[in-house]
Amino acid sequence: MTEGNFVDYVKIHVSSGKGGKGSAHLRREKYIPKGGPDGGDGGRGGHIILKANSNLWTLYHLKFKRHFKAGHGGAGGKQTSTGADGEDVYIEVPLGTVIRDSKTKNIIVELTEDGEEHIIAKGGKGGLGNDHFKSATRQTPRYAQPGLDGEEVDITLELKILADVGLVGFPNAGKSTLLSVITAAKPKIADYEFTTLKPNLGIVKYRDYQTFVMADIPGIIEGAAEGKGLGHYFLRHIERNSTLLFLIPADAPDIRKQYDILLDELRRYNPEMLDKDRLVAISKSDMLDAELKAEMKAQLDKEFKGIPYLFFSSVAQQGLMELKDTLWAMLNDQKE
Structure with a gap:
């Protein structure tokens, strides 16, 4: 899927159908000139229904x-x-879609299960026919109810990507390169910041034909939680990832400081992000010789106590299997 085809935010206007009017018919047959009321009810208006579809990846x-x-x-x-019911309209959306009221910005529903449905605009109720209004004192009512109007609403659809692993890092940390190497995804790669402007998804093939989904989220900058850079536009995509993979390049001035900044941006955006499993991956480690790597490991062992980390290089194809093994173990620990 090309970057231009990835749409994760749309606003739409929906209108449900009006209910049919009830009938005020009076029964008239050859030998029954005054048969009384026999008008039927109007049919209900059609609903607008949102339905989650696991085969969709974008809006x-x-x-x-x-x-x-x-x-x-x-x-x-x-x-x-009774009159026929109005035809329902189904709007299919990917799993992980959040539906908001465009005016109030309140969340109406989140669809995360395949086949899950939600009526976003109910059709108007059909009017009652005059048969309902007959009585001993009112034997020939010549009136019936009109149908009720349908609903009109403006809604905003936001897609939060459902992936097993979300890549978190500053711009130009090597996230797109990693995704292109361990999956069949073809993200845009260049040596300038913000090459990735839309999230990219890739399926990582693991041992024994097992797979898991990895998402390359556009790079975070300081102040992203307040909306700087692309801000909230991409931070929401990390919310649904079960494991966060922090990518920090080996040539970063201060690896621990970069990690702390990234973590702080996630915390300020949504404190629940800190409950997710985390793995720190030092990218571009092919630039390090054995001596320098040993020095960095000694330093990181002190700075990352209790936080798993590893070295890898996408370009030199170093440490990729270890990275997959670690992620797979973390994902399966969560399931158990």
Whole structure:
């Protein structure tokens, strides 16, 4: 999927159908000139229904269609026949989609299970026919109820990527390069910051045909939690990753300081982020000779007490299997 086809934010307008009107029909047959009321009820208006689909990865299919309208209910008929219900309209969305009211910004629902449905706009109720209003003192009512109007609402759809591992790091830390090496994903790679402007997903092939999903999130900068840079635009994608892989280049001036800044941005955005499993991966380690790597390990052992870390190089294909093994073990510990 190209970067331009990845759409994770759309606003749409939905209108459910109006209920059908009830019938005020009076029964008239050859030998029954005054048969009384037999008007049927109107059918309900069509619903607008959101449905989660695990085969979708983006909201791109909603990019060019922003208005959805359900069918109106049919009018009631004679012989107490009920009108047809209006046609429901289904809007399919990827797993991990958050639906908000565009005006209040409040979350209406989050769809995370395949096939999960939510009626976002209920169709109007059909009107009652005159058959409902007959009584001993009112034997021929010549009126019926009109159908109720449907609902109109403006909603915002936000996609939060569902992935097993989320890559966290400053711009140009090597996240896209790693994803391109251990998955079949083809992210844009260049030696300048913010090459990645949209999240990229890749499926990592592991031993015995096992797989897990990795997401390359655009780089974080200081102040991202306040919306600087791309800010909240991409931080929301990390919320649903079960394990966070912090990528810090080996040539960083201070590895621990970079890690602390990244962690602080996540904490300020959503403190629950700190409950996720974390692994620190030192990228571009092919630039280190054995002596320098040993010195760095001694230093990191002091600075990262209790926090797992490892060295790897995407370009030199070093330490990639160890990285996969560690991530796989962390993911399966969570399941158990």
